[in-house]
Amino acid sequence: MLALALGATVAVVLAAVTAGGTYAFLRSSAQSAGATLVGGTATLVVTTPLALPSTALYPGQTVSGSGTVRNTGAVPLRLRIAGLTQSTTVNPFTSALTVGVAIGASAAACSAGFTPTWTATFAAVVPTELTVRLAPGDSAVVCVSVSLPLDAPAGANAQAGAGFSLVLDGRQVP
Amino acid sequence: MRTRLRARRPWRFALGVFVVTFLVAVTGSTAGAYWVAASVSLTSTTTGATASGTLAGTAGLTKEYKFTGAGSASTPTIAPLVFANTGSAPLAVTLAVSGVAGTLAPNVALTFWAGSAGACAATIPGSGTTIGTLALPPALPADFASVAIGASVTLCAATRLNTTVAVSQGQTVSPVFTLTGHVGTNWTATAPGAAFTQSVYQVPNPAPITCVDGTGLGTGVVTLSWTAVPGATTYRIVKASDGSTVKASNAATSVTVNGLDLGLGSIFSPGTVAVLVQSLDSTYGTTSAGTTVNLRYSLLVTVLQVKCPA
Numbered sequence: 001m002l003a004l005a006l007g008a009t010v011a012v013v014l015a016a017v018t019a020g021g022t023y024a025f026l027r028s029s030a031q032s033a034g035a036t037l038v039g040g041t042a043t044l045v046v047t048t049p050l051a052l053p054s055t056a057l058y059p060g061q062t063v064s065g066s067g068t069v070r071n072t073g074a075v076p077l078r079l080r081i082a083g084l085t086q087s088t089t090v091n092p093f094t095s096a097l098t099v100g101v102a103i104g105a106s107a108a109a110c111s112a113g114f115t116p117t118w119t120a121t122f123a124a125v126v127p128t129e130l131t132v133r134l135a136p137g138d139s140a141v142v143c144v145s146v147s148l149p150l151d152a153p154a155g156a157n158a159q160a161g162a163g164f165s166l167v168l169d170g171r172q173v174p
Numbered sequence: 175m176r177t178r179l180r181a182r183r184p185w186r187f188a189l190g191v192f193v194v195t196f197l198v199a200v201t202g203s204t205a206g207a208y209w210v211a212a213s214v215s216l217t218s219t220t221t222g223a224t225a226s227g228t229l230a231g232t233a234g235l236t237k238e239y240k241f242t243g244a245g246s247a248s249t250p251t252i253a254p255l256v257f258a259n260t261g262s263a264p265l266a267v268t269l270a271v272s273g274v275a276g277t278l279a280p281n282v283a284l285t286f287w288a289g290s291a292g293a294c295a296a297t298i299p300g301s302g303t304t305i306g307t308l309a310l311p312p313a314l315p316a317d318f319a320s321v322a323i324g325a326s327v328t329l330c331a332a333t334r335l336n337t338t339v340a341v342s343q344g345q346t347v348s349p350v351f352t353l354t355g356h357v358g359t360n361w362t363a364t365a366p367g368a369a370f371t372q373s374v375y376q377v378p379n380p381a382p383i384t385c386v387d388g389t390g391l392g393t394g395v396v397t398l399s400w401t402a403v404p405g406a407t408t409y410r411i412v413k414a415s416d417g418s419t420v421k422a423s424n425a426a427t428s429v430t431v432n433g434l435d436l437g438l439g440s441i442f443s444p445g446t447v448a449v450l451v452q453s454l455d456s457t458y459g460t461t462s463a464g465t466t467v468n469l470r471y472s473l474l475v476t477v478l479q480v481k482c483p484a
Binding site for chain 2: 041042043044045046049050051052054055056057058059060061063065067069071073075077082083087093097142144146148149150151152153154156157158159160161162163164165166167168169170171172
C-alpha cells in the first residue's frame with residue numbers, strides 16, 4: 001500500500017512538472033468552462049479579404065495577393081490551412097492550378113511575389129500548420145499565390161476560371 | 175504469491191504504479207487541452223487565359239512569274255504578313271509552310287525581315303533578312319519570339335523565282351503559311367493564312383482546234399486550224415507519242431497534215447494517231463503543252479488517207 005501511494009504521488013508530481021504548460025491549459029479550460037468557448041475565446045476573423053489580380057493565367061504565370069486574419073479570441077493560436085475548395089466546375093484549367101501560401105510581412109511583400117511555404121492543387125490538399133503564432137489581438141498577413149505551371153495541358157487553354165476558398169483555422173498554442 | 179512478491183520487492187510495485195500514472199497524466203492532459211478556432215475562408219477567383227492569333231496578308235504573295243532573263247534579276251514579290259495576338263497570353267511564334275510538294279517550291283526564294291505597322295519596304299533590305307525557299311522557309315525575325323498580348327507583328331515576305339521562266343514554265347505551287355503561337359509547353363494558337371498560288375508563265379494552248387477533212391477521192395489530208403493565242407509567236411504539230419515535230423505552222427493559225435507528215439507510209443491497217451497542236455512563245459521561251467487531236471487513218475485502194483476525228 002505504501003508502494004502504491006508512493007508511485008502514484010511521484011508520478012503525478014513529475015507529470016505536473018514536466019508538462020506544466022499543458023497542465024495550465026487544463027486548469028484554464030476548467031475555470032472558463034463551456035461559456036468561454038461559446039463566447040469565442042478561440043476565434044479567428046478575416047479582417048482583409050483576399051485580393052488577387054484579375055490577370056488571366058497562362059502557363060508559367062503566377063498571380064499573388066494577400067488577405068489578413070486576426071485572432072480575436074483570448075488564447076494564442078497557430079494558423080492552420082484546413083482546406084482548399086473550388087466553387088466552380090472542375091475543368092483542365094482548374095485542375096492544373098497550384099495554390100501557394102506563406103505568411104508575409106506585408107500585403108505589398110505578398111504582391112511583389114513570395115516563396116510559398118505550402119502548396120497544393122485542388123485535388124490534393126494536406127492540412128498543414130503555418131509557422132505563425134497569433135497572440136490574442138494579433139493579425140497575420142496570409143500571402144496567397146495561384147500558378148499555372150508551364151506544362152499545363154493544352155486542354156486548359158481558353159477554359160473558365162475558378163472561384164476558390166482557402167480555409168484557415170487556428171489551434172491553441174502555449 | 176503476489177503478496178509475497180510485493181513484500182519482497184515493494185520497489186517494483188511502486189515503479190509500476192509510477193510509470194502508469196505518469197504516462198496517463200502526461201499524455202492525457204495534452205490531448206484534452208487544445209482549443210480550435212472555427213475556420214475562416216480567404217476567397218478569390220482566378221481567370222484562365224486564351225492563346226489565339228490571326229494571320230493576314232498572305233494573299234499578297236499571289237504571283238505569276240513572267241519575266242525575261244535570269245530570275246535573280248527579276249523584281250521580287252513583297253507582301254506584309256501581319257500576325258495579331260488576339261488572346262490573353264504572350265506568344266512565341268513559329269512558322270510552318272504546307273502545300274509545297276512539287277518542283278517549283280524549292281526554286282522560289284523566300285526572304286523574311288521585320289516590318290512595321292503592317293507595312294514593308296518596297297525592296298528587300300540589304301541586311302537584317304533571313305533567306306530560304308518556299309520548301310525550306312527561313313527563320314522568323316526576332317520580334318516573333320515573344321508577341322505581347324494584343325500586339326501585332328509584321329513579317330515582310332519576298333519571293334523570287336531562282337530559275338528562268340523557260341525552265342520552270344507551267345509549274346504551280348499553292349503554299350499555306352501557318353503561324354503558331356506557343357505559350358508554356360503545351361498551349362498553342364494556330365493561325366493559318368489564306369492559301370495563295372504562285373505559278374510560272376507558259377504560253378496557252380491553241381484551242382479549240384478545228385479539223386477539216388480534205389475533199390475528193392483519194393484525198394489524204396486534214397486541215398487543222400485555231401484562233402490566235404495571245405503571246406504565241408509560232409505554232410507546231412507534234413506527235414503525242416514522242417514529241418517529234420509533224421509540221422510547223424510558223425505564225426499561221428492553220429496547217430495541213432497528210433499521212434506522210436505523220437510517218438504513216440508503211441501502215442496497212444486503219445487506226446488513230448494522236449497529235450498535239452502547240453503554241454510557242456519566243457519572248458519568254460515557253461511552249462504550251464499542246465491540245466490533243468486524234469487523227470484517224472485508213473487505206474483505200476492502196477491510197478493512204480488521213481481523216482479528222484469521227
